[in-house]
Amino acid sequence: MITFFDVTSSIPGKAWNATAWKTRFSLNFKGIPCKTQWLEYPEIAPVLESHGIPPYKTKEDGTPYYTVPAILDVDDETGAVKAKLLDSLAIAKYLDDAYPDTPRLLPADKAALEEQEQLHATWLYGMLPTLILLGCGSVGLLNKESQEHFSRARAKDMYMYNVERLEDVPLTPEHRQELWTQAKASFDNFDALLKEKEAKNGGPWFTGNKPSFVDCMFGGYFMWAIKVFGEESKEWADIMEWNDGRWARLVERLKPYASVS
Ligand SMILES: N[C@@H](CCC(=O)N[C@@H](CS)C(=O)NCC(=O)O)C(=O)O
Structure with a gap:
């Protein structure tokens, strides 16, 4: 099962963030089930780091910059972590590779x-x-x-x-x-x-x-x-x-x- 990290809000249904929606639509177009883990902004870096998800980039002050969307793909039977990554485009590429029987998001050409x-x-x-x-x-x-x-x-x-x-x-x-x-x-x-x-x-x-x-x-x-x-x-x-x-x-x-x- 995929854990999908998104940033929460006070509105009904919580989902609002444009960048995270790119991944939610990516998963939904493909019909891949996931569970959302909602994070407040200050939680993004410590939580993603605790899962060993590599940061998006290094900030000017030298500290790592962690962003949503991010995913953790865990094998339900063995518990093995199949993938841990962030960035909506990188996630789309991963989903195309790892779930070849689902509709492609990115062209092969x-x-x-x-x-x-x-x-x-x-x-x-x-x-x-x-x-x-x-x-x-x-x-x-x-x-x-x-x-x-x-x-x-x-x-x-x-x-x-x-x-x-x-x-x-x-x-x-x-x-x-x-x-x-x-x-x-x-x-x-x-x-x-x-x-x-x-x-x-x-x-x-x-x-x-x-x-x-x-x-x-x-x-x-x-x-x-x-x-x-x-x-x-x-x-x-x-x-x-x-x-x-x-x-x-x-x-x-x-x-x-x-x-x-
Ligand atoms: N290129 C990344 C950009 C992601 C991004 O900028 N996410 C923002 C969403 S507002 C974020 O998580 N920012 C964390 C922060 O500002 O601390 C993607 O497309 O996934």
């Missing part, structure tokens, strides 16, 4: 694989205006134990504001509006890319008629956005309408794979 890796590495930069709004809006979803850690860690990512905590990002109504106008342009860019793909492979998923890792990536983003903005919000209504309903259709297609175990 080298160029098609590189296309997905490249998009995965860059797409969030294209979504930056929305990341600012979503990042700042996430603090309120978290339990007290996680808020300070998250707020300070993500404020470092928002270096353009030069603030210590996300609560200090000056999100005036005017700035929000400015970011939202930029957000529409980000969505338009991805819509253009997906239109091109569809013209080649017929859609509706990124590679054609089956979901793949990039769909998990988009899915994770929308699961996060719906939790932060709220289903009844103006922002969510906009997103559902933008690009001729492309994102609304995607969210609908993802629903059968959105269970939380």
